[in-house]
Amino acid sequence: MAAQTPTKAKFVKTQGTALKVSKLTTLDPKDADLTWADLSVTIKQPQFQGGQSDEIEVSTLASEAKEFTTGLADNGTFTMSGNWKADDEAQTVLRTARDDGEPRAFSTAFKDGTSSDFLGLVTQFTWDAAPNGTVNGTFNVRITGAVSFNMPVKA
Template identity: 30%
Template structure:
């Protein structure tokens, strides 16, 4: 096999549940995550065209890291999911970490925009939790 693709199986998502202002984060895993997607933003385009330009000239502005979402099987007894719900109700900016199976990780700040629930016959309660990313997404050591 020649593929260098990384399996998503084994990815872990964490929320920092340390008291605000704590020197070190307390990473609490959000359990029952089935899938995730995100960091879907883009940089703004700044028009720098002037009267000497022969065509439109542009420069990229600040990066907007967009949003992040995850599909979960809901269990409010899970400390990670409960912390997400508390953050949603508080409209607070929280710290998060997405750890990949290869040992790398990304850390970012975000607010919990929505935490809807859905249920059906012969099914479990699920949610697609939406986060709004604020600031940079930074690579960190998985154990950090």
């Protein structure tokens, strides 16, 4: 039997990803004093969708064609869907954030040790149900400010 060749593909497995939201409003997603609610126990499919920066035209009389620069970064949206559970602590935090309009910190830690942190405003939540299934919930978050992508510390 031939020896198995290791894969050349680079990837991160999803199982074991930790996703959490700060219990209280904050302006610093890396504040060491934050307390967190665990989203990993109900969320099945988080989706980060980076936004697009504005295009600013900078053409002048000397330009030979239109010239552009980019405006401020728009870090987009974060959508989470999974099991709806109205009495879940993290989902209660998300609904409260929707009602008060205040930012919460979101943190994702991947199995390979990388992580991501950002502030977000919960803009919408929905639930839906169908026969022979479970109640599903979706939460939409508008990212405000910078997003950090953190590499693991190597010893």
